[in-house]
Amino acid sequence: MGGTVRVTVIGWDGRALTDQAAGALATATLVVGGRRHLDALGRHLPAGVRTVVLGGVAAGLAELTGHFAAGGGPAVVLASGDPGFFGILRTLRRHGLDRDHGVDVELLPATSSVAVAFARAGLPWDDALVVSAHGRSLRRAVHVCRAHHTVAVLTGPGPAGGPSALGAALVGLPRRMFVAEELGMPAERTGWCTPQQAAARRDWREPNIVIVRDTDHPRPGEQDSDRAGWLFPHRTSPPGWALDEAAFTHRDSMISKAEVRAVALARLGPGPGDLVWDVGAGSGSVAVECARLGAAVVAVDHDPDACARTRANARTHRVSVQVVPGSAPGVLTGLPAPDAVFVGGGGPEVVAACARHARRSVAVALAALDRVRPTWEALAAAGFDVSGTQLAASRLRPLPDGALRLAATNPIVLVWGERTGEHDDGRS
Incomplete structure (x- = not known):
């Protein structure tokens, strides 16, 4: 030019x-x-x-x-x-x-059409997340809606990217949807519906914007005014992770220790737009940590008491975790495909099943050494690059005279697999 x-x-x-x-x-x-x-x-x-x-x-x-x-x-x-x-x-x-x-x-x-949509809904939006599904798969937008309390979705054209598909993906979750169609045009139409109602309709007008609200969990700031309305976009990650075990309800110290969670989270890489499975969730500590980092999470356990503890810990930390009772690998069938999986219980058969589903990474915590080789082989057979480490932390503890000693935690082997080239920008 x-x-x-x-x-x-x-x-x-x-x-x-x-x-x-x-x-x-x-x-x-x-x-x-x-x-x-x-x-x-x-x-x-x-x-x-x-x-x-x-x-x-x-x-x-x-x-x-x-x-x-x-x-x-x-x-x-x-x-x-x-x-x-x-x-x-x-x-x-x-x-x-x-x-x-x-x-x-x-x-x-x-x-902005997003500002207009929130105005029509009568809602503030300085603490909402905004996700674009225009020209890309709806998958990551769905995961953000599963994880966060208020999300605006800029939908894509056609039924595969619109309110019907979004509603179908959220059926069974405690969500409400506000659909704003043809904003600013003579045929403008807005209103609330359930995901089931959205999925059943086929006459949504384009263009449209959908606001998705979690009906179970309080919005940050509604119970804590000091945290509301000072940063946009609001911070989606917590000020810290690998929390102390005392931050969770658990049974007889049956919980992934903080040091193990720290390394597992580094390998799982959870964040907004991701879906993580926590299989053999126990107390749900890994599930809650992933949710605190912005990921959508499905926690699976066969023990009803473990499921109840996971729900309680999610409520305590004010995050959304979908708890699915049942035994792996059978219960995994039909769950939405995860980006990453943490396996805290189950043998190589469960690891192999998780590896077949995971798009990006799998991390497995093992206390028994005889399971290390089969776990490694299961991940390698599924096409993962496999690595692992032993984690044997010793924590400082005071003695009666004021001196410090080292108190050893039980050693754990963490084995993980990562797919190369699977990190995407939301277009796949």
Whole structure:
């Protein structure tokens, strides 16, 4: 492109254009936008202006680049809401349409569609998470909705990325959904529903945004006003992890020790958008730690008392953990596929079953040495790169005279497997 060219990116939320936006349209020689934007704002377009319908984004931006390469005049890109928030501005920059490449970009945002959706729902959103499922799989958005108290999902086109698919993935969980359809348009429609109701409907209008609320757990800040409303996006990780065993309800010290959890968490890598299984959960300490780090978690145990302890520990730490009673490996069938799995109980058969399902990593805690080799072989057979270590921590304890001694904990072997190339950005 020779010299500096100008493109104005106008966000539209259904309200009247500002004088600045209307002026940019009046002098444009090319206008690129979705069909609904071009139709709605047609009265502002000058006679004879060339328009390009932004169906496929890459094709539309190629037209824009070609326009400038041919010496074309000022151009306008129309978008919804705030184009700088999960919008087309980032895409423009990826295609070299920015000031670093000789393009003078002027951004005229309207109110973000996310802000409008929360306003329609009558909810604050400074402590919500916002997830985009546009142009990518809904999988990671679902996991965020499983883990967090309030989530806005920018849905994708078609039934596979819309409210029906999202609702179907959340059936059975304590969630409510607020669906905002065609915000700012004459046919705007909003309302609350259950995941079951969302899944049953097939007439959702596009575009739409879905707010998902956890109905079981209090929002951080609603019971602790000192923690609310000071940071955006709010911190999703806790101030610390590998908590002391005293932070959990457990039976006769039958709990993964803090040192073991610290290494296991490093290998599992839980975070927002991930789903972790804790198989043989016991007290649920690993499940709770993963949930505190932002992951969605399913905890599995055959013992009803262990399931009750896991639920109690999740409530204590104010995190969402789905507890599934039953014996592995049979109970694993039908569960949503995990990114990572911690195996705290069960033999090589359970490890092999978990390895078949895990997308990224498996960590196995073993007290018995005779299970180390079969566990290693089960992970290797499933295509994992396998490693392991013995963890034998000694903790400082005071003596009556004030001196310190070392008190040994029981040694544990941690074996883990990791798949190479399985870390994705949410597009798979």
